[in-house]
Amino acid sequence: MxxxxxxxxxxxxxxxxxxxxxxxxxxxxxxxxxxxxxxxxxxxxxxxxxxxxxxxxxxxxxxxxxxxxxxxxxxxxxxxxxxxxxxxxxxxxxxxxxxxxxxxxxxxxxxxxxxxxxxxxxxxxxxxxxxxxxxxxxxxxxxxxxxxxxxxxxxxxxxxxxxxxxxxxxxxxxxxxxxxxxxxxxxxxxxxxxxxxxxxxxxxxxxxxxxxxxxxxxxxxxxxxxxxxxxxxxxSRHRPVFVSWHKHRGMWRWFRKFDPAAHNPLLAGLVWLGIWAHFAAKIPGQWWRLAKRRAARMEAVA
The missing domain is CATH 3.90.550.10 (Spore Coat Polysaccharide Biosynthesis Protein SpsA; Chain A)
Known part of the structure; x- marks a missing residue:
């Protein structure tokens, strides 16, 4: 060819x-x-x-x-x-x-x-x-x-x-x-x-x-x-928490590099808390959806 x-x-x-x-x-x-x-x-x-x-x-x-x-x-x-x-x-x-x-x-x-x-x-x-x-x-x-x-x-x-x-x-x-x-x-x-x-x-x-x-x-x-x-x-679907952790870590790095607000220590601290609180809040739903997908795959194989 x-x-x-x-x-x-x-x-x-x-x-x-x-x-x-x-x-x-x-x-x-x-x-x-x-x-x-x-x-x-x-x-x-x-x-x-x-x-x-x-x-x-x-x-x-x-x-x-x-x-x-x-x-x-x-x-x-x-x-x-x-x-x-x-x-x-x-x-x-x-x-x-x-x-x-x-x-x-x-x-x-x-x-x-x-x-x-x-x-x-x-x-x-x-x-x-x-x-x-x-x-x-x-x-x-x-x-x-x-x-x-x-x-x-x-x-x-x-x-x-x-x-x-x-x-x-x-x-x-x-x-x-x-x-x-x-x-x-x-x-x-x-x-x-x-x-x-x-x-x-x-x-x-x-x-x-x-x-x-x-x-x-x-x-x-x-x-x-x-x-x-x-x-x-x-x-991403196979490793949702892993991917989400790196996504939030990336958010924090971009903020520190480019956002003028990062020069304010108090505001930077609040942003850090907000980013990781958002990450933690998403974990239960990610685990639940992952468990449902695994159960569906097991049913399909059975």
């Missing part, structure tokens, strides 16, 4: 970087769709110690395809650290950070590359990630999670929150942050700002890199007319 390729000696237009951690069958479809693109590309899969056999299945599916490279980390390094290792192996002029549960349409990759090229100053271009019903994830188009905004989002109230209300524009629109499920950016910019902050393990590193791109003089844009299915993979 022939595959699209770059001219001899030329770099691919884009290096797609995916991190897996027991991500489930959607990862296989993610790779299949990406590698079906006519865009000259490189597909780098960084596996964070999965035990589901899917990365190995992808290697078998695409045996002989020089565009695919699978790296087995042997441990769960976290999302950002794994992406950075993938970026160090990349040869494309552009990097596409892609979640293993994101399924590209046939023209999505080319359209995103066109948007990046046609938008002077763009440092990151995101897409609208949607569930299976076509409902956009609010994280596709959002603001920095400053403490005042976060409180208005959590409890309601007047004024702007983290998520931008209303329908997402069906065009290119500038944003403060886009979803880390799909982020396209020039490789030289990624290298210049030092890639992802590896002190985050999982969650909020996308908010961090969007902020650092803007601080470096780049712009963050959302391609509102590019919609991508984001299926929400299995890794």
């Amino acid at each position: 022939s595959t699209p390729s770059s001219p001899a000696g030329a770099s691919p237009a884009v290096s797609i970087i995916v991190v897996s951690a027991d991500s489930g069958a959607s990862l296989r479809e993610c790779a299949r769709r990406a590698l079906a693109s006519n865009v000259p590309l490189q597909f780098i899969l960084l596996d964070n110690d999965s035990h589901d056999g899917i990365p190995q299945a992808i290697e078998r599916d695409h045996a002989g395809d020089a565009r695919l490279r699978v790296v087995y980390n042997g441990a769960n390094l976290g999302f950002g650290p794994a992406i950075n290792r993938g970026a160090a192996l990349a040869s494309g002029e552009t990097l596409l950070v892609l979640n293993p549960d994101c399924l590209l349409e046939s023209d999505s990759l080319q359209r995103l590359l066109d948007r990046l090229e046609q938008t002077p100053g763009a440092g990151i271009v995101g897409a609208v990630v949607c569930d299976e019903h076509g409902t956009p994830d609010p994280a596709s188009f959002r603001r920095d999670p400053l403490v005042g905004r976060a409180l208005r989002t959590l409890f309601g109230g007047h004024g702007e929150g983290v998520n931008i209300s209303g329908a997402i524009p069906d065009a290119m629109v500038q944003a403060e942050a886009v979803s880390g499920a799909l982020m396209l950016m020039p490789r030289n910019l990624f290298q210049r700002i030092g890639g992802f902050d590896e002190a985050y393990f999982l969650h909020c590193e996308d908010l961090d890199i969007c902020r650092r791109v803007r601080d470096a003089g780049g712009e963050v844009w959302l391609a509102g007319d590019v919609r991508v299915l984001h299926g929400k993979g299995t890794s």
Whole structure:
């Protein structure tokens, strides 16, 4: 089977970087769709110690395809650290950070590359990630999670929150942050700002890199007319408390790095208490839902 390729000696237009951690069958479809693109590309899969056999299945599916490279980390390094290792192996002029549960349409990759090229100053271009019903994830188009905004989002109230209300524009629109499920950016910019902050393990590193791109003089844009299915993979469902702990830890790190309110010791202490109280309050429900899923699986096997 022939595959699209770059001219001899030329770099691919884009290096797609995916991190897996027991991500489930959607990862296989993610790779299949990406590698079906006519865009000259490189597909780098960084596996964070999965035990589901899917990365190995992808290697078998695409045996002989020089565009695919699978790296087995042997441990769960976290999302950002794994992406950075993938970026160090990349040869494309552009990097596409892609979640293993994101399924590209046939023209999505080319359209995103066109948007990046046609938008002077763009440092990151995101897409609208949607569930299976076509409902956009609010994280596709959002603001920095400053403490005042976060409180208005959590409890309601007047004024702007983290998520931008209303329908997402069906065009290119500038944003403060886009979803880390799909982020396209020039490789030289990624290298210049030092890639992802590896002190985050999982969650909020996308908010961090969007902020650092803007601080470096780049712009963050959302391609509102590019919609991508984001299926929400299995890794988070299998380890909800683990994932939630790292999410709240990421919130605290972002707050300390970027929110002016962090300079007020009293307010910072209250934010710390609020973050971890919120984490603790979510644990019983997470355990209950996990127990129900396990019971349902056992019934299905019986």
